[in-house]
Each structure stands twice: as structure tokens, then as C-alpha cells.
Amino acid sequence: MLVLVLPLAAYLLHRSLGADADLSSWASVLRSGPGRLAVLLLTWSAVHHTAAGVRHLLFDAGYGNRYRQARRSAWTVHGIAIAVTLLVLLAMVWGSVR
């Protein structure tokens, strides 16, 4: 999924730097139902991928290689990804009731 949206990042960069860039129309896309769902899914994927990656960098550096530690850090990765996604969800809800 993260690889599939890479051209989307290129597209957004391209459009945002164009002469006719209109930031308010972007905001309305992000505030729509599908827009919010996409933001939540991508947040979750990206944070999970990053946290899991940092976990592997720590393994390479010699930390947390014992089985129990590795089990615990695997759950920590899930926790971090879900927590950050819930924070974004909370910010969305808070932003729309305010």
C-alpha cells in the first residue's frame, strides 16, 4: 500500500507547486469521509512500518535480541502504530466538533 501511493505523493507535490494550487480544495478533500479514511489507513501503515523498521535497526545494533524482549517489542510496534492512528482520529473528531 505504501508503495502504491508513492506516485500520489509525486502528484501532490506537483500540484501543490503549480500555479493554480488551491489549498482550500485540498482541505475539503482531506475532510471528506474517504479522505479521512485514507489518512487514517496511511498513518497506521506508515507508523507501523517505521516502528517495525526502527525495531529491526535496534536488533542490528544488538539490542533486544532475546526472545522475550523481541516478543515484547513486536507488541510495542503494534501499540505505537495504533496509538498514533487513534491520536490522528482524535484530532479529526476534535477538529470537527470545535
Added chain:
Amino acid sequence: MKAVHGAVRSWALQRATAVFALAFLLYFLLHLALVPPVTPAEWRGWLLAPAMRLAMLLFFVAVALHAWVGVRDVILDYIKPLGLRLGALLLLALWLAGTVGWVALTLSTAA
């Protein structure tokens, strides 16, 4: 032995690109949160500074290399028929090169 060297190179590339991409992403998000560019002029002023153009291009190159190593390994692990495998690798290469090419074009032509 050659295959082993290739594997070590992939491993090192995967980590180097990950660290660079993460550092750039942290800078990007922190800057976005702390000094939000509100107007299009501020946004362009930030992203089109020469150092930022270079950093963004490097970021997309790093992410493309990172995705190449990662998805290539998934393809080699799960797609066994040679034709399908080559097709998938070609598609991936075009997908990633197309993205980087588009970014390079955008960054080099945006004034």
C-alpha cells in the same frame, strides 16, 4: 560468495535509505507542525529553496531504492514462474522510476 556480497549490499542499502528517509520525514513533519506554511507563497518558498529541492529529490530516490529492495524480495519469495516474476519486477521498476522521474521533473521545472 557473490550472492552473499549482494545480500550484504542490499541490507546496508535498506538501512541507509531508511535512516535518511526517516530523518527527512521527521524534519518535514516537525517543520510542518511548528512553522506551518499557510500561504502558497510560504509553501513554495520552503519547498523550492535549493537545499530543500535536493533533500526532497534524495528522499524520493532513497524511498524508491528502499521500496525496490523490499518489494523485490517479496516478489522473489512469492512469484516463482519466471515470466510473471520478470513482469512484476519490470512493473515495480517502472512504477518507482516513474515516481522519481516525475518528482525530478517537478523540482527541476518549478520556478
